[in-house]
Amino acid sequence: MITKEEVEHVGWLARIDISDDESYAYAQKLNSVLDYFGQLDEVDTEDVPPTYHVADIVNVFREDKVQDSMPQEEVLANTEHKHDGNFKAPRII
Amino acid sequence: MAAWTDISGIRQKIADSSAEEVTASYIDIIGKSKINGFTTLWDEAINVARDIDANSHDGPLAGVPIAIKENISTKGISTTCSSKILQGYVPPYDAHVIERLKEAGAVILGKTNMDEFAMGTSTESSYYGPTLNPWDPSRVPGGSSGGSAAVVAAGEAPVSLGSDTGGSVRCPAAFCGTVGLKPTYGCISRYGLISYANSLEQIGPLATNVADIAAIMEVVAGHDPRDSTSINKENTYIDALAEGVEGMRIGVPEEYLSHGIDEKVEKLVWDSIHTFEDLGASYENVSLPHTRYALAAYYIIAMSEASSNLARFDGTRYGFCAEGDNWHLMASKTRAEGFGAEVKRRILLGTYALSAGYQDKYYLKALKVRTLVKQDFERALANVDVLMGPTMPTPAFRIGEKIGDPLSLYMSDVNTVPINLAGVPSISVPCGFADNMPVGLQITGTHFDEKTIMKAAYNFEQNTEHHKKRPPEVA
Numbered sequence: 001m002i003t004k005e006e007v008e009h010v011g012w013l014a015r016i017d018i019s020d021d022e023s024y025a026y027a028q029k030l031n032s033v034l035d036y037f038g039q040l041d042e043v044d045t046e047d048v049p050p051t052y053h054v055a056d057i058v059n060v061f062r063e064d065k066v067q068d069s070m071p072q073e074e075v076l077a078n079t080e081h082k083h084d085g086n087f088k089a090p091r092i093i
Numbered sequence: 094m095a096a097w098t099d100i101s102g103i104r105q106k107i108a109d110s111s112a113e114e115v116t117a118s119y120i121d122i123i124g125k126s127k128i129n130g131f132t133t134l135w136d137e138a139i140n141v142a143r144d145i146d147a148n149s150h151d152g153p154l155a156g157v158p159i160a161i162k163e164n165i166s167t168k169g170i171s172t173t174c175s176s177k178i179l180q181g182y183v184p185p186y187d188a189h190v191i192e193r194l195k196e197a198g199a200v201i202l203g204k205t206n207m208d209e210f211a212m213g214t215s216t217e218s219s220y221y222g223p224t225l226n227p228w229d230p231s232r233v234p235g236g237s238s239g240g241s242a243a244v245v246a247a248g249e250a251p252v253s254l255g256s257d258t259g260g261s262v263r264c265p266a267a268f269c270g271t272v273g274l275k276p277t278y279g280c281i282s283r284y285g286l287i288s289y290a291n292s293l294e295q296i297g298p299l300a301t302n303v304a305d306i307a308a309i310m311e312v313v314a315g316h317d318p319r320d321s322t323s324i325n326k327e328n329t330y331i332d333a334l335a336e337g338v339e340g341m342r343i344g345v346p347e348e349y350l351s352h353g354i355d356e357k358v359e360k361l362v363w364d365s366i367h368t369f370e371d372l373g374a375s376y377e378n379v380s381l382p383h384t385r386y387a388l389a390a391y392y393i394i395a396m397s398e399a400s401s402n403l404a405r406f407d408g409t410r411y412g413f414c415a416e417g418d419n420w421h422l423m424a425s426k427t428r429a430e431g432f433g434a435e436v437k438r439r440i441l442l443g444t445y446a447l448s449a450g451y452q453d454k455y456y457l458k459a460l461k462v463r464t465l466v467k468q469d470f471e472r473a474l475a476n477v478d479v480l481m482g483p484t485m486p487t488p489a490f491r492i493g494e495k496i497g498d499p500l501s502l503y504m505s506d507v508n509t510v511p512i513n514l515a516g517v518p519s520i521s522v523p524c525g526f527a528d529n530m531p532v533g534l535q536i537t538g539t540h541f542d543e544k545t546i547m548k549a550a551y552n553f554e555q556n557t558e559h560h561k562k563r564p565p566e567v568a
Contacts, residue, residue, distance in 0.1 A: 002445065014400060014444040015407065015421065016437055017429035030442060032500055037389050037446075040458050043465065050460030051467055053292040053322065054516030054540075055279045060321040074185040078411035089409045092420040 002030050098251055100305045103157050112156025116142035116200050119158045123202065123249045127566075128225040128234075130244035132163055133171045134203035142200050154312060155198030160250035162241050163204045164211055165296065166285035167191050170201070174287055175219035176209045178431030179412040188285020189320065190254060190296055190313040197312040202250055205240030209433045210403065211261055211289045213237050214505050217496045218435045225492070226269060227564035228530055232489040235268030237261040241299050242269040246564055252300045252309055258290050259391055260484075260509025262297040263521040267484035267533025270523045270562065272550065273299045274306050277541045278516035279324035282317030288402040290395035291322075293513040302560055303522065303551040307331045310543070326541050333544035334551040339373030341549065342477040348384035349482030349508050349535075357527035358483045365524045365534045365553065366481060372552055379477060381469040384511055386462050391510035392503060393446050393459035399436075400443030406431065438499065463514045470515040474539045479549055482508055484521040484533035508535060518543045522550045523559040531559075 002010075004023045007030065011018035018026065072085050081088045097106045097115075106115055116139055123131055138158070145156045161167060164174045166184035168191070173179035187195070194201070206224045208216050216239025217223045224239045226232040227247040234243040238255025242265030245253050255262040257275035266273025274297045281296045288294070298309035307330035316325035343366060350359055366376050408414035408427030415430055417423030432440070446455035473480060485505060495502045512519045517537055524534035534553070538546040554560050 006445075007441070010441050010445045010448065012425075013448060014440050015404075015424045015428055016432070016440060017422075017425040026438070026441065029438060029499060030445070033392070033438075033442060033503075034445075036500060036503075037393055037455060040386055040389050040393075040455075040462055043383070043386055043458075043462055045458060045461035045465070048461040048464050050457055051463040051514075052460060053278070054467060054514075055322050055324055056540075057279075057322070057324060062318060070185060077185060078182055079409070079414075081409065081414065087409055090417060090420045090423050 002027055002034060098248055098301050100154070100157055100251060100308050103251055107156045112142040112145045112200065113139060115156055116158055116202070119202055119250060126247065126249055127230065128227055128243050128247055129222060130205055130224050130240040130247065130249060131160065131203045132173070132175065132206050132221050132240065135170050135201050138200055138202050145198055145200070150198040152196065152198030153308065154194065157199050157252065158202045158250055159194060159199045160202050160205045160241060160244050160253035161191070162238050162253070162255045163207050164256055164287045165190065165254060166287065167201060167204065170204060172204065172287070173220070174210045175207045175221055176432065176436070177220045177413055178406045178427070182411045186285065189282035189317045191285065193313050205238070205244055205253060207240055208237035209436050210399070211237040211256060211258055212399070212435050212439055214260070214264055214502055215496065216240060216265070217492060218433055220433065223492055226489050227566065228270065229489070232491055232530065233268065235265030235485070235489060238299065239265045242266050242271050242273065245269070245271045245299050245301060248563070252298060252305050255297055255299055256286055256294055257297045257513065258294040258395060259513050260506050262299060263484045263509050263519060263533065263535060264506070266299055266521040268489035268531065270531030270560070271299050271301055272303055272306050272520065272522050272560070273297060274310070274520045275512065275518065276310070276314065276543060277518045279322050280328065280518070280541065280543070281314050282320040282323045284317055284319040290398040291402060292398060293395060303547060303554050304334060306520070307334060307547060328541060329544055330547060333547045336548055337373065338369060338549055338552045341369070341374040341479065343369055343374055343376040344379035344473050344477035344480045345376055346379050346381045346384070346473065346480055346482055348381050353486050353504065353507070354483060355487040355527060358487060358532050361525040361527065361532050362481070362483050362534060368553060368556060369549070372556060377477065379473045379480070381473055381511065383462065383465045383469050387466045387511040387514055388503060388507055390459040390462040390466065391514055393455050394463065396439045396443035397446050397456050398443070400440045400447060403436070403440055435499065466511050467515045470517055478538070478545055480537040482535055484508060484535040488527045488530035488532055512537055516540065518546055520546050520550045522553055525559050
């Protein structure tokens, strides 16, 4: 069971602001899904390796070569928050 | 409604008149649309068509209009994943598939509606409101590529691109009566596809017929070093359609015809399999025993990957941005106001499944079950050439019917998600009507054997009439 407090903690980890009222509703809906996920406990996976992806490839490398990059003004075109060619964000600490 | 709804008809029409006239005609049809399938029309489309005429472009898709899902990056055209958080975002580059389409001469008409960040089965969670099913506007078109399927069914575009993470091309194709292909994982570059669950998703085409699917695949499939999961492998699409299905061995997974399936849908699937028998194929019952666990494993993996992939939407570089005294408050408010309810639920569940103390119980367990699901397919497909069953267990449900109950919505993906876990190719083709709504037959094959499933789909289509029916308002 996920509690209201855990919902708030997960909200903080995910950087999603959750109000006091909302956390009750989230806890309910999240618990019904987590209950459903619990059925995986029935499956014996003792010696089964995990599958992270299905493509039959490992360690794809490319040559370490300098290539043209996107012009700075195009990269910054989607925000008003910029300064001297950088993204500008509120202070972090 | 245009009389030329397939690529060969369009090419003939262009030869007789012009690409400009064809594009203008589609823009005119879209202008009268009542289904909310397009979110953005590209104002350059008509100029691109004019250039194709002026330069006598001879690419394989010269002058062919195409609609593109909202989550595929198009340089200079708004790409928002149908989310408030990406409002105003205009990509500075084209996805790999868009570069390929442009080189081939295709004309991008605009962007199509989807469930927010592709998280859904109904296209109801879009910030732009739901897309309506052209066969019955009180019903959903399926999802998440609902706009891409609905515009093709309604004759507003001859072909489109969607993306399929757990059925998001095949489900709307089935609900709207179009053809839709989810290629093998690694077959089409995901460069420029905005990631939701990157180990599961592939871009896939939708069209009114199988030959057009093949024509689009010839252009968009192939290796691209910018996507490290893109695989360099020769594959044929158009040539695959030349052969018949005599001697083809069909496996019918019993789990796809068990609980929750609509009786009329089940009958249509068996009728289809008997059609294949008449064409010289044979069938046998097979079992994919871990199917009942695939849905839970799929959702844990998809949500976990989503919680990581969607971390980039923090209000700093693009899209919607809320005010906040420090970065954490700004980002938390931006994400609370910018994401819709289902996206937030999935990010929260994914974050929880990956958090300390729960990772082994949920995420790692799901990855192990994924191995078992994949082995089910390897075992079954060792003895048969293709697997067949219903794409969706029911015809399209009504708008509002399931959106309030996430779990019941997830359940409708029961036949489509195992295929993404295994990474195998799968196509949905129209196989009849239940209660006047289209039903899709799902044909699945082994990795990089698009040839066999497309051959099966094409032979079925050539011997049935289902795909020729048009929705009442556009007939």
